Amino acid sequence: MSPILGIVSSRRGAPPGAFESIATASLSGVNTATFSSIPATYKHLQIRYHGLSASGATPNLELNGDTGSNYRYHGLYGSAGAVAAGGSLNTYYNIDLGNYGGSSIYPEVIIIDLIDYASTTKLKTLRSFFGNDRNSASLNDVGLSSCLWLDTTAINEIRIYTSGAGNWSAGATVALYGIKGA
């Protein structure tokens, strides 16, 4: 590691940190992945998604196996000259994480924060920052979303899956991290 022109630089070892890897799943050849038995020992969770899919499948999220109409979702999208907003005010059965799916060549990436996931008194709020640039103005997208799960149960299971029947391609991964409180 060689910072150049930095004048003052430092190489430090890792201090005791607050951001820990819980689990990682390869998504190659499958259309669903589940993180289960998530411990309640963190304050927040973060999901980092690196998606590749020949079918352009859009990733979706489901919490604690709840397939009911207990989710809300709003998004703000930028797509090659157009800005749009959308979402679901009423019933929605899962959380849509992106406007377009990725391709098998150009990854779609998403960072999702699950706030206060272990609370047993609060409804659960999520936010995401997602993007996919395919070097093609008509297919690119970047955006932000906020999501709500209308349940006060602690989140102990997260399932991510593709819309439709498409599987993810080689190189697709999803990783779950825990963020500690003070």
Added chain:
Amino acid sequence: MATTYEPIATTTLGSAAASITFSSIAATYTDLRVVLVCTTSAATNIRLRFNNDSSTLYSITTLYADGITASSDARGTLDALSWTVGGGSSTTIPQLYAADIFSYAGSTNKTSLLERSEDKSGGSLARIVGLYRSTSAINRLDLLAIGQTFSIGTTATLYGIKNA
């Protein structure tokens, strides 16, 4: 569980510089995150380049808001990822730039999520997805102040994020 979000290097400029480079980045992480807080010698574009590769393999799609309007844009055939959407840097007001570089050591094309926040003249923010059409592992980042210099006190920190 092991700590997985580690500072790799921090640079604070003691003299003006046209670029800040992190090189010989180990392939031991899954993702990288770089955070830049800068002022510059004159308003200019800030860009992020990988592997010192200035060929036109970069493209971006942007979402920008200035408090009044929101807009989006797509740009291709760039020689680096443009971080300064909707306006230039400032000589006096520090601006925050951050980028998450996914699967930087992998063999796929490289997608990054970039952020820019500033309150120079009314304020604005941008969220950007950037593509580097290369399957080579990234081992070098260059933070560029195009045609200008980063001012003394500019800071840049590179973090590595590991998977389980």
